[in-house]
Amino acid sequence: VPSCVQYEEATRSGPEAVLTGVTATEDAFAAFVRHRQVELVRLGWALTGDRQLGEDLAQTALQRLWPRWDHVSASGEPYAYAQRIMVNLWSSWRGRRWRQMERVVETPPDRHAEGDADRLDANDEVDRWLATLPSRQRAVITLRFLLDMSVDETAERLGCSAGTVKSQTAKALGHLRALAPSFAADRTGPHPGGTT
Amino acid sequence: MTDDDLGRAAATALKARFPEPDGVDLLRSVRTEPRHPRQRTLLAAAASVAAVVVVTAVALALSAGRSGHPVASGPSRSSPPLNGPLQKTPACRPGAADSTVRLGGAHLLGNRVPVKAGVKSGDVVRVIVRLGSRRLTVPATQSHALHFICSTGSQSISAYFRAVRTGSATVTTRTAGCDRCMQVQLVAHIAVVGNNNACCGLASSNGQLLKIGLTAARAHGAEAETIDAVRSTHAHAVHVIMDAGISVSRDEPVWVLQIKTTHEFVCTSCSRPPGANAPKGHYIQLVLDASSLQSTDNGFTNQAADLTKLGHVITLFSR
Numbered sequence: 221v222p223s224c225v226q227y228e229e230a231t232r233s234g235p236e237a238v239l240t241g242v243t244a245t246e247d248a249f250a251a252f253v254r255h256r257q258v259e260l261v262r263l264g265w266a267l268t269g270d271r272q273l274g275e276d277l278a279q280t281a282l283q284r285l286w287p288r289w290d291h292v293s294a295s296g297e298p299y300a301y302a303q304r305i306m307v308n309l310w311s312s313w314r315g316r317r318w319r320q321m322e323r324v325v326e327t328p329p330d331r332h333a334e335g336d337a338d339r340l341d342a343n344d345e346v347d348r349w350l351a352t353l354p355s356r357q358r359a360v361i362t363l364r365f366l367l368d369m370s371v372d373e374t375a376e377r378l379g380c381s382a383g384t385v386k387s388q389t390a391k392a393l394g395h396l397r398a399l400a401p402s403f404a405a406d407r408t409g410p411h412p413g414g415t416t
Numbered sequence: 417m418t419d420d421d422l423g424r425a426a427a428t429a430l431k432a433r434f435p436e437p438d439g440v441d442l443l444r445s446v447r448t449e450p451r452h453p454r455q456r457t458l459l460a461a462a463a464s465v466a467a468v469v470v471v472t473a474v475a476l477a478l479s480a481g482r483s484g485h486p487v488a489s490g491p492s493r494s495s496p497p498l499n500g501p502l503q504k505t506p507a508c509r510p511g512a513a514d515s516t517v518r519l520g521g522a523h524l525l526g527n528r529v530p531v532k533a534g535v536k537s538g539d540v541v542r543v544i545v546r547l548g549s550r551r552l553t554v555p556a557t558q559s560h561a562l563h564f565i566c567s568t569g570s571q572s573i574s575a576y577f578r579a580v581r582t583g584s585a586t587v588t589t590r591t592a593g594c595d596r597c598m599q600v601q602l603v604a605h606i607a608v609v610g611n612n613n614a615c616c617g618l619a620s621s622n623g624q625l626l627k628i629g630l631t632a633a634r635a636h637g638a639e640a641e642t643i644d645a646v647r648s649t650h651a652h653a654v655h656v657i658m659d660a661g662i663s664v665s666r667d668e669p670v671w672v673l674q675i676k677t678t679h680e681f682v683c684t685s686c687s688r689p690p691g692a693n694a695p696k697g698h699y700i701q702l703v704l705d706a707s708s709l710q711s712t713d714n715g716f717t718n719q720a721a722d723l724t725k726l727g728h729v730i731t732l733f734s735r
Binding site: 257258259261262265266268269270271273274275313314343345346347349350351352353355358361362364365366368389390393396397 | 417419422423426427429430431432433434435436437440689690691692
């Protein structure tokens, strides 16, 4: 019996770039990813409502960011740029005709595995509210209330006017008011960044 | 309540709903000792892939007494027995496999659940590991792996195993990564890729394709009006029937079924992004692995794709 008990076939036809060494640019990009990945995934999670999809969104945004890294990092705002990519990307994902390809997950979605019944109810309310929002309003709400951005910052990220941000915020809150009139009854917290 | 109050409440609720995620590691590195800087990426990737293959080899096993031709199945939660009928074989060669297990790429986070497939004694099972083969071009799955950082190209490693008794083979997957690349968690997929005793030709497939088409229509509460089929490659099929810009770098033979239904259906059971409407349309498009006839992709649309671009179209059914 040959010693080759396991046949292995290795095909390496990748570009020569495979063999290039680490560069300072790549290190800088990697450092950026390490520094911001949690925030980006959180943003993706809030935009999509799905943790894994949120990671994919962040991953894809980084993928788009990488080719422009030199330019973006020179501008000094790669984080803002990545956020902007994520928001735009999510809008395009939602607008695209939905296709289901191989999508296997380990367990059925179970977003409420932690916490007590009150928390489950609260999360359900949030989920129902976010689900009613168009992608733009959801992005506005996420940036303003989750990431505590000001109106101006939100407008800059979304590439729209401050007035649009305000109106979108008001509409989204109107949805919330109609959906759960008692939503804020037992909730308190610091005021989000900026003013309405 | 004022908008400011409601805004504060919304902020509090959102932060409670979406806390800072833990376990985020988009930039996982699997380090190996670099012999040369130019080799480091390749070595790390190869080591990761090899580790997966070895782990997979250990995990290939059988549970008792299932007979019949190997049939692909979905993920299973059953844990693999340690002693099984699959043994490593020196007799295998590429193309000789009766079953294949593909690892990789379906979803960024992958599927860590063992995948099972029925095998019969004498079957050769091929385990293929590919990294980066999809080249970031599968937005429909939101499955991306930063190829240009990872640069794993079309590397692949195949391992072959022979089933020494009939039963259910289980394959497990492990996370793999490569130097400087984003984490790629491999996904196991088992499918029959060829069997000397199985005819993958048109005659033997027609009946099964028709049955699949009729079943798919009924599953969505509709009746098939026409069912067209065409044989092509996976990459070509996805290019033609999917949205522009979507492609996969796989050239496995597939059947493409286009089912026109008698009325517009709504796929309420389809998974979709929160807030998105359920897919609906008059046409169901299925991409089936030509050997196993397992669905690899599907879509719903109101506009028929031009299947003639894929080859000779066969009308399996017309009402």
